[in-house]
Amino acid sequence: MASIFELSPRCQEMQRKLVDFVENDCIPAEDIYESQVGKGDMRWKVVPPIIEELKAKARSLGLWNLFLHKGYPEGPGLTNLEYATLCEITGRCPRVAPEALNCSAPDTGNMEVFAKYGTPEQKQKYLVPLMNGKIRSAFAMTEIAVSSSDATNIETRIERVGDHYIINGHKWWISGAGDPRCKVYLVMGKSDPNNESQYKQQSIVIVDAGTPGVEVVRPMTVYGYDDAPEGHCEVKFTNVKVPVSNIIAGEGRGFEVIQGRLGPGRIHHCMRAIGMAERTLDLMIARVTDPSRRTFGHVLARHGTVAADVAKIRIEINAARLLVLAAADKIDKVNAKGALRDIAMAKVMVPNMLQRTIDLATQAFGAAGLSQDFPLARFHAGARALRIADGPDEVHIQQLARFELFRGDAIRGKQEAAKARKAQILANNSKL
Numbered sequence: 001m002a003s004i005f006e007l008s009p010r011c012q013e014m015q016r017k018l019v020d021f022v023e024n025d026c027i028p029a030e031d032i033y034e035s036q037v038g039k040g041d042m043r044w045k046v047v048p049p050i051i052e053e054l055k056a057k058a059r060s061l062g063l064w065n066l067f068l069h070k071g072y073p074e075g076p077g078l079t080n081l082e083y084a085t086l087c088e089i090t091g092r093c094p095r096v097a098p099e100a101l102n103c104s105a106p107d108t109g110n111m112e113v114f115a116k117y118g119t120p121e122q123k124q125k126y127l128v129p130l131m132n133g134k135i136r137s138a139f140a141m142t143e144i145a146v147s148s149s150d151a152t153n154i155e156t157r158i159e160r161v162g163d164h165y166i167i168n169g170h171k172w173w174i175s176g177a178g179d180p181r182c183k184v185y186l187v188m189g190k191s192d193p194n195n196e197s198q199y200k201q202q203s204i205v206i207v208d209a210g211t212p213g214v215e216v217v218r219p220m221t222v223y224g225y226d227d228a229p230e231g232h233c234e235v236k237f238t239n240v241k242v243p244v245s246n247i248i249a250g251e252g253r254g255f256e257v258i259q260g261r262l263g264p265g266r267i268h269h270c271m272r273a274i275g276m277a278e279r280t281l282d283l284m285i286a287r288v289t290d291p292s293r294r295t296f297g298h299v300l301a302r303h304g305t306v307a308a309d310v311a312k313i314r315i316e317i318n319a320a321r322l323l324v325l326a327a328a329d330k331i332d333k334v335n336a337k338g339a340l341r342d343i344a345m346a347k348v349m350v351p352n353m354l355q356r357t358i359d360l361a362t363q364a365f366g367a368a369g370l371s372q373d374f375p376l377a378r379f380h381a382g383a384r385a386l387r388i389a390d391g392p393d394e395v396h397i398q399q400l401a402r403f404e405l406f407r408g409d410a411i412r413g414k415q416e417a418a419k420a421r422k423a424q425i426l427a428n429n430s431k432l
């Protein structure tokens with residue numbers, strides 16, 4: 001990797017520290033974390049104490065708020081490419097490690113929004129405590145009544161009345177809304193539904209979690225996992241009143257804000273997914289080479305299909321990693337908008353690769369792979385959800401197809417030029 005992509009000595013040192021922290025602190029703490037999550041209704045009121053210990057240690061190691069790239073004075077000065085390599089390491093322990101570093105979604109995207117678009121007052125009130133890990137946040141976009149993969153469908157209304165906005169909408173799958181530490185929502189809705197440009201109808205406003213009219217209806221589950229205490233919740237906003245100073249960037253700029261937020265975020269998800277795939281492969285290899293587990297007289301690895309699966313997984317992980325790192329590098333060079341093609345490829349390839357990896361590993365584990373004794377079942381839930389979150393596969397495939405098909409006229413032009421040149425050579429007695 002270092003021979004292809006240049007990483008600073010500082011980033012390489014962070015990699016060494018982070019590997020040790022994840023392998024020797026975060027992964028051993030996974031079961032403790034789960035045991036400390038509350039039971040019943042307390043699942044949404046208790047924060048596992050172990051996470052605060054891990055956060056304190058990560059901060060002491062300088063492994064804190066790594067996601068804000070060097071374009072932001074509030075960040076540690078890493079490039080998107082460098083952070084991507086660190087993201088992979090945290091992906092080996094996705095339930096614990098990202099939060100321990102204050103680098104977990106949706107807070108990372110929300111902090112970047114505040115850092116890029118926030119006023120000094122907004123930064124002081126929300127960005128500072130978020131970056132200190134004192135509060136958490138949620139991003140409210142997806143809606144229950146419409147197909148939200150097309151964000152122009154969003155129906156939540158943001159209406160200006162005097163010096164305030166009145167918000168009415170029904171959202172769901174709002175990650176982080178169940179957390180007792182969640183103190184602020186960024187809410188996307190239509191402030192100008194009649195604007196002739198469908199991409200200037202939306203705005204994003206800040207809503208404090210305790211504002212009257214905000215109702216967390218219920219936590220949603222992903223294949224039975226509720227991901228408490230953060231959760232993914234159904235939330236209603238009924239006549240929620242906020243001051244006009246709570247607008248992000250200005251009215252009609254919602255699309256601009258979310259595109260800037262989602263591009264790097266998709267790469268973060270992809271790199272964590274590669275870390276999950278690496279850990280899954282490690283678990284699989286340990287299982288199939290275990291001498292105490294034999295079928296038909298051989299360890300599982302001696303069976304041809306199992307060995308072939310291991311080889312295929314390694315090929316796919318390495319290919320996926322290079323694709324994502326290339327996308328992160330392009331974001332650094334031409335920004336997220338200029339890297340849309342690369343981001344789309346990564347967002348389609350990586351979750352599908354992860355899902356196949358987990359499926360093959362689960363098959364090698366047998367019934368144990370389906371159980372709570374190993375992380376594969378939870379990994380599978382996350383992998384499958386990632387093929388929908390931040391834009392489903394189909395949206396990214398469609399976007400990628402447009403990029404490729406746009407080249408049609410240029411390709412035909414080159415073909416015609418080659419044909420004309422061939423005729424010229426033939427007319428010259430087959431000489432150049």
